[in-house]
Amino acid sequence: MLIMTLKRLAMAIPSLIGVVIVTFLLTRALPGDPAAYFAGPAATPQAIQEVRVKLGLDKPLIVQFGHYVVDLIHGNLGTSLTTGQPVATELHNRLPASAELTLLGLIVSILIAVPLGILAATKPNSILDHTCRIVSTAGVSLPVFFTGLILVYVFYYLLGWAPAPLGRLDVFFIPPPQITGFYLIDSLLAGDLETFWASLKQLILPALTLAIFSLAPIARMTRASMLAVLSSDFVRTARASGLSAYTVIITYAFRNAMLPVITTLGMVFSFLLGANVLVEKVFAWPGIGSYAVEALLASDFAPVQGFVLTMAVMYVALNLLIDVLYGVVDPRVRLDA
């Protein structure tokens, strides 16, 4: 198991190198003079020259790349033009907000999609099966920002159940003392149930939006893979041996059917991390996505670069985690490696 994990870790290194090269090249692809771009619109030629020297843009490309890598190793992602803050600090402060939202969205989505997929597969062509098909086709067609807005309209404006879509916590509440950065966990650790409910209320709609979006591939894959497993020989044998339907479906079929679903999670994460940006914009969520969007619109490139890099590194790490998880669920993968 350890060897497999190490091997997989080594395989992630080329991806990471590729990610670093691409984020570096993105800054060099800036139209016009990057120095003028980084110096801001009102800069004098002298200031531009200063920026050029300061950023090392007067040196050959390969040397610049070396500087970039050294900066990255020191955790330096540059400084934002608009706020004057180091990008790494801002990303670090805002990351828990995004992570809490994305993870909750994923959990909700799995909790709905997996049972739905299993039920659809056990009763093909039933009402549940058709529901599963409609949900999964509609889910991929719904633009995630549109779903979010509809939820806001229905649950905030019409029903008044949800709070205004303005950030992580109502202004009347004080954020819990930071331990993990996740408001739900921190408020529980602080024993502050009122804050817990308040932050949960703010989280529900954006998390639900993400869940609806990522439901489709998970439900579809669970259904397809359960159908395949349920028609296999060992399930027939288990049934013929007189095991209860529950044992056959959960113990025998489900465990085997989970493998392709775990693989799909990689793709789901790619969509989720992207959709996160849009959901954060809709709900004014103070995460790294809205930080990047604000910077993008202000033509402030360093935060965008840092954001793209952070997202890509997280995505590579998540894929790594999924592969390791695959080994835990399926012992055969361990033997192969």
Next chain:
Amino acid sequence: MTDIAATPRAEGGLTALLRHSRYVLGENPVTGFAFGLFVLIVLAALFGPHIVPYDPLASDTTAALQAPSTRHWFGTDQLGRDVFSRVVVATRLDFFIAVASVALVFLMGGLAGVAAGFFGGWTDRIVGRIADTIMAFPLFVLAMGIVAALGNTVQNIIIATAIVNFPLYARIARAEANIRRDAGFVEAARLSGNSDWRILTFQILPNVFPILVVQMSLTMGYAILNAAGLSFIGLGVRPPTPEWGIMVAEGAAFMVSGEWWNAFFPGLALMVAVFCFNLLGDGLRDMVDPRRRT
């Protein structure tokens, strides 16, 4: 599907295809419905600006934020512009972005993938490495980065959407070219003295083509979503240009005060278009490759 295999060869390619298409449409009316929607979208894209009742850019502040009525089917926005006219006129731009980006990636990804699968070796390694690197990013995030770097224009949205779809096309084309590389008809062509390039162009490409066309219609939906997402966060298309993503973004502020029609109708148009392309793609796939049916 068995009666298709039994179709006599003498019937001729076109007739057989028509017969097969009719069979698929008959069995799956949803595909027929999706095709009808597709025709509607194309018509709106072609003739939209000529058939709408109002000028999509003409503002009339006395009629701002009116709910849907018989005069304004989809209501009016904060500047009194007719939402229905704007939604219809926007079809052309959204459709154009999707078609252009898909055509671009079809050329780039398709050719690179076919070359990688056919030649193998270094070509394969380089194409594979590029595809892997793109896949290492969450796709929408990479598209954001590309548009930010290349500049905030519609053209760059098309390029970014094409780049993030590159791995998908390159991989499919590579796999399809690879299994045909040593096929009997390719060997025969090679023995008859055809050069590698000639085999690639006249033997391999025509065989990979239908599979890539199916992929095109499957990715059209994603391309529209991607482009609309980018313009929703304020990239590419600028106001007052009518475009679905930016219209939803402009209408978003009015959702919390109850003027739902501003964001709802462009969002609905977006949803219907994506839905249509996804269904159409599934239908086309059934037609070209019945085995991959789910």
